[in-house]
Amino acid sequence: MGKLRAWLEHNSTFFVLAVPLVAATGITFAIGDLLIERIVTVLFIDLVLVLALQVFMGNSGILSFSVAGFMGIGAYGSVLFSMSPAAKAAALPDLYPLLANVQLPFLASVLVGGLLAALVAAVVSYPLMRLSDAAGVITIFSLLVIINVVLVHWSRLTNGPRTLFGVERFTYLGTAAVFALLFLGVAWWFKESSVGLKLRASRDDAHAAAAVGINIVAVRYRAFILSAFMAGFAGALWAHFITSFSPYAFYMSAMFVFLSMLVIGGPMSISGAVIGTVLVTVLREGLRNIENNVNMSGILPSGLVGFTEVVMAVLLVGILILRPSGIMGGRELRWPPRHPRADV
Amino acid sequence: MITLDFIVNALALGSTYALLALGMVIVYGILNLVNFAFGELLMITGYSLFVLSLGPRLPWVVMAVLAVGVAVLTSYLTERVAFRPVREHSPTAMLITSFAVSTLLQNAALLIISPRARGVPLPKLFSMSARVLGQDLPIRNLLAIATSLLLLGLLVLLLRRTVLGIALRAASDNFRMARLLGVPANLVISAAFAISGLLAGVVALFWVGRTASVTPTIGAAPLLVAFVATVIGGMRSLAGAVVGGYIYGIVFSMIGILLPPGMMEFREAFMFIVVILILLFRPEGLVRGAYSTKRVG
Amino acid sequence: MLSVSDLSVRYGAISAVRGVSLAIEEGELVALVGVNGAGKTTTLNAIAGALKPHQGTIAFQNEPIHGRPPEVITRKGIALVPEGRDILPSLSVEENLRLGAFVRHSRSEYQSDLAQMIELFPILGQRLRQAGGTLSGGEQQQLAIARALMSHPRLLMLDEPSLGLSPVLVDQVFELIGRLRGRGVTILLVEQNAERTLQIVDRAYLLRTGRVEAHGTPDHIRSAVDVEGVYLGDRGRTRP
Numbered sequence: 001m002g003k004l005r006a007w008l009e010h011n012s013t014f015f016v017l018a019v020p021l022v023a024a025t026g027i028t029f030a031i032g033d034l035l036i037e038r039i040v041t042v043l044f045i046d047l048v049l050v051l052a053l054q055v056f057m058g059n060s061g062i063l064s065f066s067v068a069g070f071m072g073i074g075a076y077g078s079v080l081f082s083m084s085p086a087a088k089a090a091a092l093p094d095l096y097p098l099l100a101n102v103q104l105p106f107l108a109s110v111l112v113g114g115l116l117a118a119l120v121a122a123v124v125s126y127p128l129m130r131l132s133d134a135a136g137v138i139t140i141f142s143l144l145v146i147i148n149v150v151l152v153h154w155s156r157l158t159n160g161p162r163t164l165f166g167v168e169r170f171t172y173l174g175t176a177a178v179f180a181l182l183f184l185g186v187a188w189w190f191k192e193s194s195v196g197l198k199l200r201a202s203r204d205d206a207h208a209a210a211a212v213g214i215n216i217v218a219v220r221y222r223a224f225i226l227s228a229f230m231a232g233f234a235g236a237l238w239a240h241f242i243t244s245f246s247p248y249a250f251y252m253s254a255m256f257v258f259l260s261m262l263v264i265g266g267p268m269s270i271s272g273a274v275i276g277t278v279l280v281t282v283l284r285e286g287l288r289n290i291e292n293n294v295n296m297s298g299i300l301p302s303g304l305v306g307f308t309e310v311v312m313a314v315l316l317v318g319i320l321i322l323r324p325s326g327i328m329g330g331r332e333l334r335w336p337p338r339h340p341r342a343d344v
Numbered sequence: 345m346i347t348l349d350f351i352v353n354a355l356a357l358g359s360t361y362a363l364l365a366l367g368m369v370i371v372y373g374i375l376n377l378v379n380f381a382f383g384e385l386l387m388i389t390g391y392s393l394f395v396l397s398l399g400p401r402l403p404w405v406v407m408a409v410l411a412v413g414v415a416v417l418t419s420y421l422t423e424r425v426a427f428r429p430v431r432e433h434s435p436t437a438m439l440i441t442s443f444a445v446s447t448l449l450q451n452a453a454l455l456i457i458s459p460r461a462r463g464v465p466l467p468k469l470f471s472m473s474a475r476v477l478g479q480d481l482p483i484r485n486l487l488a489i490a491t492s493l494l495l496l497g498l499l500v501l502l503l504r505r506t507v508l509g510i511a512l513r514a515a516s517d518n519f520r521m522a523r524l525l526g527v528p529a530n531l532v533i534s535a536a537f538a539i540s541g542l543l544a545g546v547v548a549l550f551w552v553g554r555t556a557s558v559t560p561t562i563g564a565a566p567l568l569v570a571f572v573a574t575v576i577g578g579m580r581s582l583a584g585a586v587v588g589g590y591i592y593g594i595v596f597s598m599i600g601i602l603l604p605p606g607m608m609e610f611r612e613a614f615m616f617i618v619v620i621l622i623l624l625f626r627p628e629g630l631v632r633g634a635y636s637t638k639r640v641g
Numbered sequence: 642m643l644s645v646s647d648l649s650v651r652y653g654a655i656s657a658v659r660g661v662s663l664a665i666e667e668g669e670l671v672a673l674v675g676v677n678g679a680g681k682t683t684t685l686n687a688i689a690g691a692l693k694p695h696q697g698t699i700a701f702q703n704e705p706i707h708g709r710p711p712e713v714i715t716r717k718g719i720a721l722v723p724e725g726r727d728i729l730p731s732l733s734v735e736e737n738l739r740l741g742a743f744v745r746h747s748r749s750e751y752q753s754d755l756a757q758m759i760e761l762f763p764i765l766g767q768r769l770r771q772a773g774g775t776l777s778g779g780e781q782q783q784l785a786i787a788r789a790l791m792s793h794p795r796l797l798m799l800d801e802p803s804l805g806l807s808p809v810l811v812d813q814v815f816e817l818i819g820r821l822r823g824r825g826v827t828i829l830l831v832e833q834n835a836e837r838t839l840q841i842v843d844r845a846y847l848l849r850t851g852r853v854e855a856h857g858t859p860d861h862i863r864s865a866v867d868v869e870g871v872y873l874g875d876r877g878r879t880r881p
Contacts, residue, residue, distance in 0.1 A: 063436055127624050134378055134579070135623045137439060138571060142616040145568060149613035252564070256447045263440055306454030306560075313448035317441055321429040324437045507743075514729050514740050521727040524689055526715040526744035526792070581731070 012335040014188045017274045018181055025177040037173050039285055044176035045238045047277045050261045051187040052230035054273040056223045057262065059196055061203035063137045064224075065255055067231045069147035070117040072250030074232025075239035076151065076158050078113030079167050082106055082240065087166040094156045106170040110236040117232025120147075121225045129220040132206070144255065151247035163246045171241035179237060183230055188270050195222050256309075257284075260316045266326025271333040276326065280312070287311055348479045350597070356485035358593025359492035360547050364566055365573035365585035365592075366499070367543035370536050373516035373580060376435055380442040381422055382570055383563025384449035385541050389415045389548035390464055390558030391453055397465040404467040412545030418449075419541025420534055427537075428530070446563075453560040461557040470553050488550045495546060496586060499539070503582070508535055516582070568612070575619045578629020588629065642667045642827060643688070643719075643796055648697035648707075650680075650687050657683040659851045660697075665796070665829060670822045672830045672838045674862070675848035681831040682724050684848070685798050688829075689721040690714040701796070716744050718795030722802060724831075726785040730774025734765055737773050737784055741791030751791075758787040761817075779810040786817065790826075797821070798829045803837075815841060839863060 008015070021044075028040045049071060056064045081104040083091070088100050104112065128139045152161045190196045202209040202216040209216060239245060257280070265276020287308040294304040319326065364382075371379050392411035396402065402410075426445050430437045469487065473480040503509035514522040515532045523529050544566075551566060552558050569592065577588025592615070599611050622630065643665040650658040658680040665671050673681040686692040688699055690711035699707040706714050715721075720741075729737055738758060742751050759766035762783045768776060776784060782802055789797055799818070803811040811834070819841055822828060832838040839845060839859035846856040847865060855865035 061436065063439055128620065131623060131627075133435060134372070134376055135627055138378060138575065139620045139623050141571075142619050146613045146616045149610060149616075153609040153613075253447075256443065259440060259443065304455065305459050306451030309451035310448055310455055313444045313451065316444040317426050317430075317448070320433070320437050320441050320444070321426075324430070324433045510732065510736055510740060511743070513732060513736075517729040517731050518727055520691060520711075521723065521729065522740070523711040524691060524715060524721055524723070524727075525740050525788070526712050527740070528712045529710065 009335075011188065011192075013271060013332040014185060016333045016335050017184060017271060021177065021181060021184070021274075025173060028173060039281065041171065041173045041176045041241060042238075043277060043281045044173075044180035045171070045234050045241065046258070046261065046281065047180045047274065048183045048230055048234035048237070049258050050265075050273045050277045051183050051270070052227045052234065053258050053262050054267060054270065055187050055190055055230065056220075056227035058267045058269065058273070059191065059199040059203065059223055060220050062132065062140070062220070064227065065137070065141040066143040066147070067227065067258060068250045068252075068255040069144040070121065070228040070231035071235030071238070071254065072147060072151050072247060073117040073120055074110075074113035074235030075245065075250065076113075076164075077116035077232065078109040078236030079164065079239050080157065081112050082109035082170070083167060087168075091164055091166040092156070092159055096156065099157075106168075106240065110233060110240070113236030113239075114229045114233035117235070118225050118229035121228030125224050125228075126217070126221050129217045129224065144251070148247060148251050151250065158247060161246060161248070163244050165244045167239055167243040167245075169240060169243050171237045176237060176241070179233070183233075184270065184274070186226075186230070187273070190223070190226060191270060195219055199223055253309075256313075260312055263316060263326055264319050266328035266330060268325065268330035269328050269332045271331070272326050272328035275328055279327070283315070284308055284312065348477055349481055350601075352481050352485050352489070354594045354597035355590075356488040356550075356593075357597055358590035359489045360550055360589075361569055361573050361593040361596075362586045362589030363492055363495065363543045363547050364570040365577055365589035366496075366582060367540040367547075368570040368574045369577070369579065369582055369585035370512075370516075370543075371540050372574065373582065374512070374519055374533060374536050375427075375431070375438070377427070377438045377442065378571075379540070380439070380567065381445040381449060382540065382544060383565070383567030384446050385415045385419055385544035385563070386548035386551055386566050387453060387558065387560060387563040388418050388449065389545045390552045390562060391457055391462070393464045393549075393552065394457070394462045394558055397463075404465060407465065408467075408549055412542060412549070415545030415548065416538050416541035419537045419544070423534060423537040428533075446567075450560045450563070457560075459560065461559045464552045464556055464558050466553055466556050484550065484553055491546060491550075495543070508532075512536060513582075516580075568616075572615050572619050575622050576630050578627075580628070584629050591630070642702060643829070644700045645684070645688065646698045646700075648684065648687060648699065649695045650683050650692055651695045656695075657851055658687065661848070661851070661853055663846050663853065663856070665827060667795075667827055668825055669843045670818070670828045670830065670841065672832060672842040672845040673848055674832060674835045674838060674845055675854075677833070678850075679848040680851040681848055682800055683851075685721060685800050685829070685831055686723075688714075689719060689798065691721070691723075715792065718793075719798065720789035720792050720794035720796070721798045722785045722789045722800060724800040724804065726781045728773040728776070728781045728784055730772065732773055733770050734773055734776070734784060735769040737788050738765075738791050741788035744792050754791055754793075758791065761790075762787050778805050779807070779813075782806060782810070782814065790821075794826070796827050796829060798831075800831045801833060802830075803832065803834055811837075 024040060028037055049067060053064060053067045056062070080099050081102055084103055085101050088095055124143065128136065131139055151158050158164060198209065198214045199219045201212070202214055202219060206216060235250070261276040261280040262273055263276070264280055265274065266272025291304045291307045294300060323329065368379060368382055371377055389411045392414040393407055396407040396410060422445050426441050427438060430441050470484045472483045474483055474486065503513055511522065511527045511532050512535060514525070514527060519529070522532070547566065552562070573589040573592040574585055575588070576591055577584035577586070596611070596615070599614070600608070603611060645661060645663045648658055648661045649656060661680065661684055673684060675681055683692065687694050687707070690706070690709055690713065694707050697707065698705060701714075701717055701719060704717070706717065729740065732740065738755060739751070742754060745751065764780055765784055765787055768780065773781070773784060786799070786802065802814045802818070806814065815837060818828065818830065830838060830842065839862060842859060844857060845859060845862045847854045847862050855862055
């Protein structure tokens with residue numbers, strides 16, 4: 001009994017975060033409003049992406065611009081398997097014969113999407129993990145650009161810069177909630193695992209970590225692959241929610257949203273990821289509401305376009321100036337609540 | 345076909361790329377900041393031209409000077425308002441800030457002006473050609489080369505002959521030591537951002553000159569160019585940036601005629617693969633520059 | 642002239658300097674001695690403004706300077722020659738010197754100052770146009786000191802000037818310090834070469850793990866070394 005209690009206390013963060021998410025799911029089902037259901041579903045998918053970002057960036061301290069790119073790989077990778085041959089013939093007439101006739105069930109396709117992203121990360125990123133600071137950021141950013149160029153131009157696979165239609169809707173609130181909780185657990189597990197600890201040690205003091213025998217490159221590599229897998233998985237989920245998309249959904253604008261969610265919440269903790277995602281989702285919905293109302297009422301001649309992003313950008317810079325470690329400041333929510341102390 | 349027209353075109357491209365790289369390195373060298381908002385300075389210049397064209401009829405040169413001035417002011421202000429308060433925190437915070445500023449400026453243009461492309465006034469010169477050695481060369485290209493050389497010359501003068509220039513070079517070599525010698529940090533950084541804005545503004549005049557229009561996302565491509573050219577040049581030295589820009593511009597033009605059509609669309613991806621390879625195996629860049637290491641002896 | 646009181650400097654959670662207090666009068670030659678990691682460089686950097694103190698006060702000529710930016714402190718008359726020289730490698734020797742005079746405002750004085758430096762350090766005169774990064778270790782040390790002198794500092798701080806130099810050059814450095822002292826320059830010297838240092842200074846502070854272990858005349862320090870058994874670098878014990 002004592003052991004169970006200790007385990008529960010140690011992992012209380014997960015439960016403290018999971019319970020409200022489960023509750024939110026239940027309440028949304030109860031309300032039954034389609035719009036709210038959509039918002040919450042997207043929130044859960046975004047949460048997985050922000051957690052993917054947190055897993056690498058929060059633990060290693062290196063900015064990971066490529067999360068949106070892996071999301072794209074997961075999205076396209078999974079649809080290529082989940083779409084029926086008929087749908088593929090309609091949407092991607094030049095698709096390779098090998099892929100044109102394959103069809104996998106939804107969950108398997110999503111898994112394939114995630115694994116594909118992880119595979120690309122595994123093949124490409126090992127040497128990049130040696131780099132820190134500006135060089136590290138630029139190389140990881142370059143990955144985003146390269147992925148985008150490939151997605152835009154490999155028309156046979158992706159329908160090029162045009163929208164890909166005909167994806168079946170498989171992701172609903174329940175699905176998204178289940179996977180959000182799952183990956184919440186994964187992110188928490190990773191943070192507390194030995195790999196996570198070593199990674200954070202290297203973030204705080206690279207020399208000391210190396211002196212203790214931590215292989216910084218190997219540790220970062222594993223985090224990067226996990227991050228890519230999660231991003232790909234979430235991308236696959238999203239593809240089967242939105243049912244039509246183009247490569248530009250996986251580029252800088254998306255990256256900005258995920259980054260602001262993590263930074264506002266606080267990059268160094270899971271709680272920060274969750275709080276940030278919820279807060280930014282609510283804010284963005286509110287702002288978009290204002291935008292739509294103004295546009296429809298015709299008060300302003302050219303409408304209010306880009307208002308949401310401007311406000312979010314100002315908020316992001318504000319947080320960086322005033323409270324750079326985010327709302328949670330690196331701390332995790334716990335039960336019983338501890339007195340403030342930065343979590344290592 | 346390597347014609348005179350092709351050579352001039354490649355050099356013109358190289359000239360604009362060199363200025364872009366310089367604009368990025370001048371800030372990076374001092375602050376270690378990769379300024380994601382750099383591309384947006386070109387956008388701001390374009391939109392300034394558009395807005396100015398709505399008013400009383402001014403000679404194009406006047407509008408151009410004013411538009412570049414707006415870019416300089418914007419660059420200066422982004423540093424004062426967004427980057428300076430974050431400077432003490434961490435390099436990552438500054439990076440994210442630059443990304444946020446980029447998003448802010450793009451969407452501000454969307455908001456204040458329009459999501460649709462807007463026409464930009466161009467001087468008559470830009471659509472004329474000059475006959476040289478039996479070929480018709482676009483004057484726009486010749487002007488690009490000449491303007492770049494002029495700007496580069498002025499910059500060299502600034503850096504070598506003036507106190508500010510020496511202070512800038514010192515700050516770029518070793519910011520901490522420069523401050524210990526009495527070089528005022530804020531002044532030097534503001535100057536760097538202002539010069540960065542000037543370079544971006546001038547490039548913008550030629551960049552929008554190709555399509556005679558400006559969109560909110562027009563800054564994305566120049567930003568990527570600046571990244572690649574900067575990395576080729578080694579990120580630390582100003583001379584390297586210029587050479588890197590020319591190399592990139594010329595190579596890009598060559599790839600344009602050498603690659604088979606199927607591969608052409610991917611040339612941007614290739615350039616970024618090159619970026620990664622350089623940063624991995626030769627982070628000091630491909631250009632053998634002047635002494636660029638910090639600690640000596 | 643300079644008074645440091647209860648200075649604490651931290652790197653993250655680690656205290657490099659704790660509760661250090663010291664004072665220097667005009668015209669004195671004072672040393673900070675102690676092994677690597679004792680906090681000597683950190684103390685100098687805090688005085689020069691390159692580091693922000695966590696706690697404590699630093700006053701120069703009765704004016705508080707702790708926490709102020711380095712460019713302001715330099716203007717007040719404190720010049721630091723850092724460990725590792727920190728020559729600006731892409732600038733020429735002459736430009737390095739010109740930067741040393743940055744805080745001075747007189748062009749005519751600059752010319753005569755430059756001439757003086759060339760007199761003191763003839764080798765620099767030969768290399769005026771060369772890039773600073775191409776100089777040898779010893780030449781860079783001379784350039785760093787000359788650069789600091791160009792600002793007519795009221796207080797000159799030298800961090801390990803003999804580091805990495807051959808014995809002949811070390812002799813030259815110490816001889817130079819003596820000469821500067823003779824001209825009335827107030828000097829705060831950090832050196833690992835403790836015995837050599839103790840021979841020329843008026844007073845010294847012995848630092849260990851960020852605290853002042855002992856301070857006073859060179860003899861006092863030497864006896865403190867013996868009594869405490871503190872290891873003082875390669876010249877350890879001084880009594881036979």
